[in-house]
Amino acid sequence: MSGQARRDGWNWGPFTFRLPFYHTRLMWPEFLQGLLVSTATGLALVPLLMGYFGLGFEQAVTCTMLHSVLLVAALYVFGEPYAPGWNTAALPLVMAFVFSQYTQPEQRFQAMTAMSIGFAALVFALGITGLGRKLMEWLPPTLKAGIILGAAIASFKQVFFDDAEKFLWTQPISTTVACAVCLVCLFSIPLHKLKHGNRGVMLLVSLGMLPGFAAAALVGPLVGEVDYQVQWGWMVPPVADTVARMSPFSIGWPSADMYIRAIPLVLITYVIQFGDWVTGDAVLRDGMPARRDDPVDIDPTRSHLALAIRNFISALVAPFFSTQGTLWTGVHVVVVQRWKDGPRAMRDLHSGMLSYYLMGLPFIYFLLPLLTAMKPLLGIAL
Template sequence: MSKPELPGWRWGPFTFRLPFYHTRFYWQEALQGLFVAAATGLALVPLMMEFFGLTFEQAVAMSMIHSILIGSAVIFFGEPYAPGWVTPALPLVLAFVLGGYDDPASRFQAMTALSLNFAVLLVVLGVSGLGKKFVLWLPDTLKAGIILGAAIAALKRVFIDDAERFLFQQPIAITLACAVCLIFAFSLPMQKLKERYKVFAIIGALGLLPGFIIAGVVGPMVGEVSYDIQWGILIPPVGEAWNLMSPFVIGWPSLDMFLQGMPLAIITYVILFGDMVTGNEVIRDGLTKRQDEHIDINPTRTHLSVGIRNALMGIFAPFFPTQGAMWTGVQVIIVQRWKQGVEGMNSLHSGLASYYMMGVPILFFLLPLLTGLQPLLGVALSLTLVLTGFACAYVAMSIPQNNTSRGTVVLIGAALAFFEPWIGLTFGVLATILLVGWDRNPDPIPHED
């Protein structure tokens, strides 16, 4: 007898699960989602205001659209992953868009081009089954170089490109937030403390939130943060934001934008594929404890759902790459509680839906929460990029098997971080061939279906 899958309404390869009807509500996941999603989902607001000409309210409206699309992965498409950004690609995208285009309209058009390129790539590779073959074909040195390029670009954005706007304005708050999160997420001595003391394990499981709280408390003490909390309900001005960013209003990207953005779409796909593999392994580990529930892992469905979400984002709220397959930290946290048994969580899908607040973007209407977070959004952006840079660096440097490959990875990473994507990618291919050879791993993901 096969294990049952949580029922829902099938449409094509997807499954729509109606919140509160198909999926149960768990306050533990919802509470984490409310605050952690607030700290990260709004992190792009300062960039939208500084470089894309949006007001705070319009940027919140844009973030709300992103949030709805992200939540749809669980609710409408039936994905078994906690969805999030393709975060390692973000610094490369910002370098490409902000460095290559001067006015907000053209920057939004470039974001549309990237989103639609990525959507088409996903649909073609997903339906044809070529996605896995493509990633298997790539050499390890080139993959590592792409990931290290994201690390260098992320740290360059924080410490050089945008330092005057964020880091120099709130140096103590940002430094403390980054230090706390790096220590709890990556410190080897802290891992030992987590094993011995439950309180450290609980703090570490909260992701970005501890660093964010430290910045929120210390910031006012040192004069770097000033709160102006307003009460009431905010109705996000979606119409105003649409008029400033949708290609239906400001015009469609040029052919040149599509062509220049294609290498970056390919780079982002390589990163996304790694997220999907990681997500599958986390679920499989959970299934060793939860043999009562069947979780359908379907790479074709995932390709299509991420592709559809990126196409919709490119039309309604273009800001690439906020529509990825998986948010690793959240996936691990939810699966850990799901593993504890049916008494704590009836289904993985219920835990995921609860974390994303059943697809209802409550946070974007709560004016006290939004205005309370507003002076900390620069901290949230810097924190996201620093953690991305650190994580990408250690993943990238674990891949090369010899010193020549390690040196080549650094060269490729620097080229991708400092030059346009097609130049960096071309350099990466040539450097790999000439210095290392096509060092393809014949079986890098042995458990993938």
């Protein structure tokens, strides 16, 4: 079988299944970054699930594992070319709605189910009718540029203003060090010029956000902002027990009123989601001229259908609306940036993307030392 055939995967309907390690190759720089950054970020919901949804620590970790499995399915089950992530901008709106309207954990999970199903139905309808594709193709370049700029400003505002008290100001020195090192490693033109003649610099640059994260992990304890309390052992995620606490098959289905109340948030989330697609496409198209050897298939119809399926399954198993989005912008930019360096740096885009998400293997959720070590670094990773 040719190398190109190996990359192409197995087609099923509009989707492409790529078997990890067979159709995709392990890229160690992305894998090591994902081991720390993806782990810490994925666990950010654990305190929320414990404090407001009545789950214990092991159940909350299991819930994030289920979210992660569905999220990564976008890459190897559906063949999407984007680094998948939460619909982060919608999360504060979702939390405000759920917390203000419902008081019991069961009701809150039912509300999450209603929003997830409503969103899945909307996205599926736009995908199956082709309206989603037409909307993407119709959008003028100037409006696309405005959406991209708006998304960047919104992300900046959320991190450095809206959520500053919860994250930035609790670990200001560590977070500043992490951001500074990440910016230098990712976007410093002089540093990137040096990588062609210096193996050490090339290794540093290839690690993307990992040097910044590692620097924060070292500086944090020195300035008293990070306190590691590592626990040893294994954790067997209680999947059945966790699903029983969340699934509509166990706690009951949402009422008609819940579906109706969810409509405004569903529409708002789609607008935000649309902006993510525009941003993801722009980043990919910027890198395509440098990688004509690795053509990337951007298909709005497939993206709509894949997103709808993931949100619908999430609604039935682990409902938590806006965790099944399309784009983790930071990771997407990091992976595409190295992909642009050519086949010697990254064989193909899908290998780099899947490596960042640990080849789709959720083994980190079984490692108690890693889980507990990541706890104090959650805010920095976000």
